[in-house]
Amino acid sequence: MFLQKLFKDARYFQILFQTIFLSYGILFLHWQAAWWLYSTYFITSITTQLVFEYFLGKKTFAYNKRIAFSFPSVIISSFGLSLLLKTNHVEIAALAAFISIASKFIIKIKGKHIFNPSALGIVTAIFLTDTAWFSPGQWGSGTVILFGVCCLGFIVVTRVQKLDISLTFLGTFAGLLFIRQIIYLGWPIDFFVQSISTGSLLLFSFFMITDPKTIPDNKWARIVWCIAIAAVAFYLTTFKFINGAPIVVLILAQPLVPLLDWLFKARRFQWTTSPKYNTTKNDFLHIVHTRSIM
Incomplete structure (x- = not known):
């Protein structure tokens, strides 16, 4: 079942990819394992998604189906913050995660959200406070092979x-x-x-x-x-x-x-409908061969 989802929905592969990176950073690059920070990102992101989806989500679909559909994207955003944003304050971490997820519901035009969630959370936390920072040096340059192989695998x-x-x-x-x-x-x-x-x-x-x-x-x-x-x-x-x-x-x-x-008019990116989830029966759209959502 997991492998079936992995190949049908790119988000599951990205979650696996980000998990490998975070584990690699902690185990081999000797990052300080700030579990409280990671937990804050994930808990705040998931909670925000649950609340905003309930009040602002598309009522065309059942709440549990909307949550199931959006959950991988929330996990990806949480991983994005965990990998790139550093802070020593739990409230700043919670703020970044909240802004990341809330922006998808609030800042959008014609159903298309404007900002990349995790990018907005990172930039907001850094520029609105003096206690958060972006730390590219933690990766070093020796990880290029790992990144290259994983990225090529992701593409294929x-x-x-x-x-x-x-x-x-x-x-x-x-x-x-x-x-x-x-x-x-x-x-x-x-x-x-x-x-x-x-x-x-x-x-x-x-x-x-x-x-x-x-x-x-x-x-x-x-x-x-x-x-x-x-x-x-x-x-x-x-x-x-x-x-x-x-x-x-x-x-x-x-x-x-x-x-x-x-x-410049062009076809807008849309999720592909799986035969298993037929929209004519008021069921939910399933992602097939989709892209990464960070």
Whole structure:
């Protein structure tokens, strides 16, 4: 049953992927296992989803079916916070988790939420308080092989349909870094490799910016949008030394998505209906070969 869900719904594979990463960080990179922090993220996220789904969820479907459908996405958002956001205060962790989940219900246009949940929670916690931070250095650069293998496996197994955005972001960001570090400054190639092989950058590239619910529907609008994000993130990272610049720029760029969708019409991302759940019988939609939702 688990393997059947794994291959039909990409979110289960991403949960497995994130579990491996968190375990790898604790066991092999010697992260401090802040169980109270992880628990706060998960408990707050799940509670927020239960409450908001009850009051603001689509009443077309039964409450228990809506919860079953949304639960994997909540777990993914919780893992995203656990992997990227650090704080020593339980209330800040709870705030980040609450904002992540609540934003999906409150900040949306025509049924499409504007912000990537975990990205918004991270940015809000960091900029509204002085007790939360983004820690890319915890990954080191030796995890690139693990990330690469897992990302390729994710692409193959889940039949990713919008790989263009990951490749566009990484290609643009890496290209600009190469021009500055290798061509302009003449640094050794090792510096460049280390700069683009951090786990946090790859995690962002494959599992955050690719959220199909928060990117432009039109392919070419999506590519240009992604290039702009990479260019600004490069500038903030290189010249302003801002940790987690890609996440910050992503949040600033996502309000432009509704405008791009209006200007450049394209088919909107929709969940695929499984024969097991027929909407003509007022049952729930099932995800088949879907993308990651962080």
